[in-house]
Amino acid sequence: MSRVLVIAEHDGEHLNQSTARCVACAVAIEPGGTDIVILSRNPGAIAAQAAALAGVTGVLTVTNPANGPALAVVLAPQIASLARDYDVVLAPSTTYGKDLLPRVAALLGVPQLSDIMTVTGPRTFQRPIYAGNALVTIEVPDGVKVVATVRGASFKPVGGGNAAPIRAVELPATLPAHTRFVELRTGKTDRPDLQTARVVVSGGRGVGSADNFALLYKFADRLGAAVGASRAAVDAGFVPNDMQVGQTGKIIAPELYMAFGISGAIQHLTGIKDAGTIVAVNKDGEAPIFEIADIGLVGDLFQVIPEIEKLLR
Amino acid sequence: MQKIIVCLKRVVDYNVRIRVKPDGSGVATDGLKMSINPFDEIALEEALRIRDRGLATEVVIVSIGPDDAQQQLRTGLAMGADRAILVQSTGELEPLAAARVLLKLVVREEPGLVLLGKQAIDDDCNQTGQMLATLWDRPQATFASKLELNGTVATVTREVDAGLEVLEVDLPAVVTSDLRLNEPRYVKLPDIMKAKKKPIEIVAIDSLGVDTSPVHRVTKYDTPPARIKGAMVKTVDELVGALRDRGVLA
Numbered sequence: 001m002s003r004v005l006v007i008a009e010h011d012g013e014h015l016n017q018s019t020a021r022c023v024a025c026a027v028a029i030e031p032g033g034t035d036i037v038i039l040s041r042n043p044g045a046i047a048a049q050a051a052a053l054a055g056v057t058g059v060l061t062v063t064n065p066a067n068g069p070a071l072a073v074v075l076a077p078q079i080a081s082l083a084r085d086y087d088v089v090l091a092p093s094t095t096y097g098k099d100l101l102p103r104v105a106a107l108l109g110v111p112q113l114s115d116i117m118t119v120t121g122p123r124t125f126q127r128p129i130y131a132g133n134a135l136v137t138i139e140v141p142d143g144v145k146v147v148a149t150v151r152g153a154s155f156k157p158v159g160g161g162n163a164a165p166i167r168a169v170e171l172p173a174t175l176p177a178h179t180r181f182v183e184l185r186t187g188k189t190d191r192p193d194l195q196t197a198r199v200v201v202s203g204g205r206g207v208g209s210a211d212n213f214a215l216l217y218k219f220a221d222r223l224g225a226a227v228g229a230s231r232a233a234v235d236a237g238f239v240p241n242d243m244q245v246g247q248t249g250k251i252i253a254p255e256l257y258m259a260f261g262i263s264g265a266i267q268h269l270t271g272i273k274d275a276g277t278i279v280a281v282n283k284d285g286e287a288p289i290f291e292i293a294d295i296g297l298v299g300d301l302f303q304v305i306p307e308i309e310k311l312l313r
Numbered sequence: 314m315q316k317i318i319v320c321l322k323r324v325v326d327y328n329v330r331i332r333v334k335p336d337g338s339g340v341a342t343d344g345l346k347m348s349i350n351p352f353d354e355i356a357l358e359e360a361l362r363i364r365d366r367g368l369a370t371e372v373v374i375v376s377i378g379p380d381d382a383q384q385q386l387r388t389g390l391a392m393g394a395d396r397a398i399l400v401q402s403t404g405e406l407e408p409l410a411a412a413r414v415l416l417k418l419v420v421r422e423e424p425g426l427v428l429l430g431k432q433a434i435d436d437d438c439n440q441t442g443q444m445l446a447t448l449w450d451r452p453q454a455t456f457a458s459k460l461e462l463n464g465t466v467a468t469v470t471r472e473v474d475a476g477l478e479v480l481e482v483d484l485p486a487v488v489t490s491d492l493r494l495n496e497p498r499y500v501k502l503p504d505i506m507k508a509k510k511k512p513i514e515i516v517a518i519d520s521l522g523v524d525t526s527p528v529h530r531v532t533k534y535d536t537p538p539a540r541i542k543g544a545m546v547k548t549v550d551e552l553v554g555a556l557r558d559r560g561v562l563a
């Protein structure tokens with residue numbers, strides 16, 4: 001029976017939901033045990049959140065001031081030393097996991113799998129390639145550690161109610177002087193998080209300007225939705241980069257995705273393939289987004305959005 | 314700094330829609346338009362700008378791939394790279410193997426900076442730069458949208474899920490490019506002519522002493538289930554009605 005180590009993602013206070021999705025992937029492997037490791041300067045509160053996740057058999061905490069800012073170069077050697085006791089090491093396929101896990105794999109001298117979508121066997125996994133236009137099934141031979149990132153949109157987060165034991169471990173962490181954290185600039189909003197929101201309202205180049213995005217924010221707030229964007233909207237400076245949805249932005253799976261003024265380039269569609277219902281509003285009836293939309297309306301977003309708002313209860 | 318190395322992968326052009334072979338044995342790529350991986354083109358543009366600001370003397374481009382990858386290296390030379398290295402390989406390499414091969418060249422060339430794309434748009438792995446940095450035991454700054462050089466220090470702004478993170482790394486370092494780092498230049502005809510005289514060194518992959526045989530076994534390729542085209546509605550009333558019918562709108 002294999003043992004799985006899940007690397008927790010957190011912001012210093014809260015466990016990121018991507019961790020519960022990783023645990024869902026771990027559980028699908030049907031392992032002999034699933035432990036979560038939390039590397040932090042102060043893991044207490046996060047450990048409690050991790051211990052509550054269904055299916056988790058243990059939580060390891062590594063306390064070190066050096067683990068404050070999540071620098072891959074600091075975290076990777078600690079994880080690699082823990083990984084010796086596990087057959088499978090999983091991290092979320094977020095910018096955090098993508099930055100970190102290849103270092104762990106390189107230290108362990110094993111190849112890494114990126115973006116597991118489906119567990120098809122104890123050692124076989126399906127993952128997307130070519131912006132999701134093909135899926136490949138990969139088997140990791142016996143005796144080779146599985147080191148993989150997990151595509152969050154493919155797994156429902158596990159529930160809570162568990163009380164797994166929490167254990168502190170001591171690991172030497174060398175603070176490399178060659179990499180220094182300067183700052184994290186976040187556009188803090190009160191809106192739901194794009195990666196976990198039930199409803200996402202998204203705008204593209206068709207929105208036209210940063211000012212015009214106010215219309216989408218207002219609409220999203222009425223719906224309690226998160227706001228996303230196409231690359232073109234980010235490139236044009238309408239919205240910040242963390243709102244980009246797609247192959248090279250965020251892969252999301254909301255219950256409802258509403259795309260306004262987005263043409264539906266393949267790189268964008270990759271990011272919303274797992275959405276429940278996709279609504280597209282575009283003034284061009286030939287826009288490719290209509291090929292995958294569940295509900296399409298040819299129209300001008302500046303007229304359509306206020307009209308929808310009027311009909312909301 | 315003397316040298317910047319930029320890694321260029323030959324991939325199916327991002328505008329081309331690929332198909333899985335009917336027997337599930339692979340992706341049909343024969344005869345498709347091939348290009349420099351878009352992220353790598355951005356990485357190269359950045360290197361050229363750094364050199365042209367006088368902060369580096371030479372830009373060396375490296376590709377691991379088939380003989381035909383010389384086409385992409387020629388394009389890179391036409392963009393302005395000074396010389397190219399092709400490590401001949403017929404098979405696809407796992408990112409760890411690619412990183413081990415690249416390490417050999419990095420150790421030989423001793424660059425002050427190595428630039429890669431954050432991901433190759435064929436395998437979508439997003440691993441090679443991080444692995445190379447680890448094996449080389451040098452700093453990494455992935456998903457860069459801004460790169461500033463100040464003597465032996467690079468300040469890199471990174472696109473992360475939460476927003477923008479700024480790191481300071483000592484050179485030599487590995488940086489991987491995100492889309493907004495810059496907009497690559499277009500190649501002009503005279504540059505293509507000039508590039509014909511620039512050298513491409515061919516290295517046999519076996520001569521590097523790296524085991525590049527794949528560890529993971531690919532068992533099959535599938536076409537993802539397509540989303541089915543839904544209904545077009547004519548009015549906002551119908552749109553809202555359809556959303557309520559589906560129970561996704563109160």
Ligand SMILES: Cc1cc2nc3c(=O)[nH]c(=O)nc-3n(C[C@H](O)[C@H](O)[C@H](O)COP(=O)(O)OP(=O)(O)OC[C@H]3O[C@@H](n4cnc5c(N)ncnc54)[C@H](O)[C@@H]3O)c2cc1C
Nearest residue numbers: 204205206230231232246247248249261262263268283301
């Ligand atoms: C390597 C690579 C990676 C990429 N990654 C991503 C990614 O992660 N995410 C992503 O989104 N893109 C990505 N792209 C870019 C992608 O190819 C497209 O260029 C981009 O998605 C287009 O954005 P858009 O639909 O907003 O703009 P456009 O394609 O310009 O479409 C704008 C649409 O708005 C419509 N419109 C205009 N005015 C109105 C109006 N008043 N009302 C209604 N409709 C209107 C137009 O009819 C048009 O269809 C990537 C590209 C590359 C090469």
Ligand SMILES: Nc1ncnc2c1ncn2[C@@H]1O[C@H](COP(=O)(O)O)[C@@H](O)[C@H]1O
Nearest residue numbers: 320321377429430432433438439440441
């Ligand atoms: N065969 C290759 N030749 C040159 N560069 C490569 C090769 N494979 C990967 N790279 C570099 O590594 C980056 C990330 O690739 P990947 O980890 O495969 O997504 C690419 O954008 C390239 O810069």
